[in-house]
Amino acid sequence: MARSIAYVSPSQLISINRSTRVAIVDVRDDERSYDAHIAGSHHFASDSFSKRMPELLEAVKGKDTLVFHCALSQVRGPTCARTFANYLSEIKGDAGINKIMVLDHGFNGWHASGRPVCRCTDIPCKGETL
Ligand SMILES: [Zn+2]
Numbered sequence: 001m002a003r004s005i006a007y008v009s010p011s012q013l014i015s016i017n018r019s020t021r022v023a024i025v026d027v028r029d030d031e032r033s034y035d036a037h038i039a040g041s042h043h044f045a046s047d048s049f050s051k052r053m054p055e056l057l058e059a060v061k062g063k064d065t066l067v068f069h070c071a072l073s074q075v076r077g078p079t080c081a082r083t084f085a086n087y088l089s090e091i092k093g094d095a096g097i098n099k100i101m102v103l104d105h106g107f108n109g110w111h112a113s114g115r116p117v118c119r120c121t122d123i124p125c126k127g128e129t130l
Helices: 010-019 050-059 076-090 106-112
Strands: 006-008 022-026 065-069 099-103
Touching: 006 010, 010 022, 050 076, 065 076, 065 106, 076 099, 099 106
Parallel strands: 006 099, 022 065, 065 099
Antiparallel strands: none
């Protein structure tokens, strides 16, 4: 199954989050620990992403849309989104995930546009996204 990966802006993310079950997947590496993060986002660092894809699949059970991001969503975010889309097409059974997206301009764009961020150290973050 071929999946196209669309980019979503922070305001689009807020509006789709109202109508679908969205999981946000942060693939930044160490930056997550000293920068803030989007509340409720999952953290699967890009350097160990491939190994942890089964764990991610488990963590997002019940969600139908995944939105990946890194700091700027130029390299790591889109790469991990593509890797995960390929993984989904290889595994047997329906994971229930209809859409894989990338947050345009990443965490930095989200933060710069004045969207709320979370600074907790919980793993996973228990915050509400919006
Ligand atoms: Zn948090």
